[in-house]
Each structure stands twice: as C-alpha cells, then as structure tokens.
Amino acid sequence: MKQEKHMIKTEYDIIRSSRKTLSLQMKPDGHLVVRAPHRTSDRQIRQFVENSSAWIQKHRELIEQRRRQEEMNPPPAITKETLERLRSLASGTIPPRVSYYANLMGVSYGRITIRAQKSRWGSCSAKGNLNFNCLLMLTPPEVQNYVIVHELCHRKQMNHSPAFWREVEQIMPEYRRHRLWLKKNGGALIRSMISQNEE
Known part of the structure; x- marks a missing residue:
C-alpha cells in the first residue's frame, strides 16, 4: 500500500490497496484521503473527487462548525x-x-x-x-x-x-x-x- 499527494481544486492523498472500490475519508483536520484500488488511474480518481464536491464541502462545513463550537467550549486538556x-x-x-x-x-x-x-x-x-x-x-x-x-x-x-x-x-x-x-x-x-x- 502506498500513499501519494495530488492537488486539483482540493488537495488530497491517495492510498492504493487491494480494495475493489473508491472511497473518501475526511480526517478531523479537514484533510481529504482517497482510497483506491491499485489499478485505478489518476484521471478516474480526479473525476471521482470532482463528482464528490458536494460531499467534501458538506463535511468540511461540519468540521468548521465543530471547530467553532470547540473554541467556545474547549474540551479538557489531555496531558x-x-x-x-x-x-x-x-x-x-x-x-x-x-x-x-x-x-x-x-x-x-x-x-x-x-x-x-x-x-x-x-x-x-x-x-x-x-x-x-x-x-x-x-x-x-x-x-x-x-x-x-x-x-x-x-x-x-x-x-x-x-x-x-x-x-x-x-x-x-x-x-x-x-x-x-x-x-x-x-x-x-x-x-x-x-x-x-x-x-
């Protein structure tokens, strides 16, 4: 399994593995990860990300909303x-x-x-x-x-x-x-x- 960095309208990482389908993962910091089968082309992945723009925007808005809530009510420190x-x-x-x-x-x-x-x-x-x-x-x-x-x-x-x-x-x-x-x-x-x- 290898990881690559790409940028089109939004930056994302690609993680290729033996999986059969494409999927998106939004990390807590808002960074996007695309999980893809080994033989999926960069063009197919780019198109998949572009077609998922509404999903990406929605999840980043949720992350921003949570960030604002945390600023008002920060969680206890984990030392x-x-x-x-x-x-x-x-x-x-x-x-x-x-x-x-x-x-x-x-x-x-x-x-x-x-x-x-x-x-x-x-x-x-x-x-x-x-x-x-x-x-x-x-x-x-x-x-x-x-x-x-x-x-x-x-x-x-x-x-x-x-x-x-x-x-x-x-x-x-x-x-x-x-x-x-x-x-x-x-x-x-x-x-x-x-x-x-x-x-």
Missing part, C-alpha cells in the same frame, strides 16, 4: 500524564472485552496493543494483531464495544464492503449510532491530545 493513565486503564479494560466478543463471533486474534493515536481508534493487521487507541477510555462503553467489534469483524472481512458491515450489524445492530458518536465527538478528543503534547 502526557493523562495519556499514561488512559493507557493503563485501557490495558485492563479492552482485552477482556476483546476476548468476550471474539468468542461470541468465533474468531481468533493475535496480540493486543494500546497506543495514543492521532487518526485511528483501532486497527487489525492481516496477522490478526489488534491495536486500540487509549482515548477510547474517554468515550462511552458502548462506543468502545463498537470499535472492538469493528476490528474483530476484520478477521472475517479485511475491508469495509457491504459484507463487512453486515458482520458488524449482526453483532451490534445499533452500530451506526456509535459510529456517529465518534464522528461527532472523536475529533475533539484527538485534537486536544495533539495540541497538549506537541507544544
């Missing part, structure tokens, strides 16, 4: 000391839940790693190793469970295809509500961590 406490709490909280849901779903997994990440809430490697963001400890328990289920479902589907989301829904029918919570609130948590620890 390095706080991160260490969150890592310790996550290390005792997340593995038992992973074991519970893995048994429920009939999947196996490798090692579990807890980190303070700037962009992801969780990930699953091809070998089944799981990684979780310690900031999950600042989210509701049901949101934490959603992220765990999401990553374990990658043990059945290493993609975000309709089949993958069916796996998630089978275990957690209300997953959309928890995913929406992260979209609305997760960015503020991550930005608070970054701002405190990059000074």
Whole structure:
C-alpha cells in the first residue's frame, strides 16, 4: 500500500490497496484521503473527487462548525500524564472485552496493543494483531464495544464492503449510532491530545 499527494481544486492523498472500490475519508483536520484500488488511474480518481464536491464541502462545513463550537467550549486538556493513565486503564479494560466478543463471533486474534493515536481508534493487521487507541477510555462503553467489534469483524472481512458491515450489524445492530458518536465527538478528543503534547 502506498500513499501519494495530488492537488486539483482540493488537495488530497491517495492510498492504493487491494480494495475493489473508491472511497473518501475526511480526517478531523479537514484533510481529504482517497482510497483506491491499485489499478485505478489518476484521471478516474480526479473525476471521482470532482463528482464528490458536494460531499467534501458538506463535511468540511461540519468540521468548521465543530471547530467553532470547540473554541467556545474547549474540551479538557489531555496531558502526557493523562495519556499514561488512559493507557493503563485501557490495558485492563479492552482485552477482556476483546476476548468476550471474539468468542461470541468465533474468531481468533493475535496480540493486543494500546497506543495514543492521532487518526485511528483501532486497527487489525492481516496477522490478526489488534491495536486500540487509549482515548477510547474517554468515550462511552458502548462506543468502545463498537470499535472492538469493528476490528474483530476484520478477521472475517479485511475491508469495509457491504459484507463487512453486515458482520458488524449482526453483532451490534445499533452500530451506526456509535459510529456517529465518534464522528461527532472523536475529533475533539484527538485534537486536544495533539495540541497538549506537541507544544
């Protein structure tokens, strides 16, 4: 998987992988990422971005709206000391839940790693190793469970295809509500961590 930078009317990164479809991801800072199959041409990707201008504008407006709200009501500071406490709490909280849901779903997994990440809430490697963001400890328990289920479902589907989301829904029918919570609130948590620890 490789990453490239491009610019037309809007700057975006391209991440190519073995996926079958094109998709867009808007990061919390407003930066655009295009995920594309290996053989997709730059022209096809450029056209896809141009055709998605309304989606891009809408999500950037939402990000700006959240930014203004945060300026009026800034989230509490997440210091390095706080991160260490969150890592310790996550290390005792997340593995038992992973074991519970893995048994429920009939999947196996490798090692579990807890980190303070700037962009992801969780990930699953091809070998089944799981990684979780310690900031999950600042989210509701049901949101934490959603992220765990999401990553374990990658043990059945290493993609975000309709089949993958069916796996998630089978275990957690209300997953959309928890995913929406992260979209609305997760960015503020991550930005608070970054701002405190990059000074």
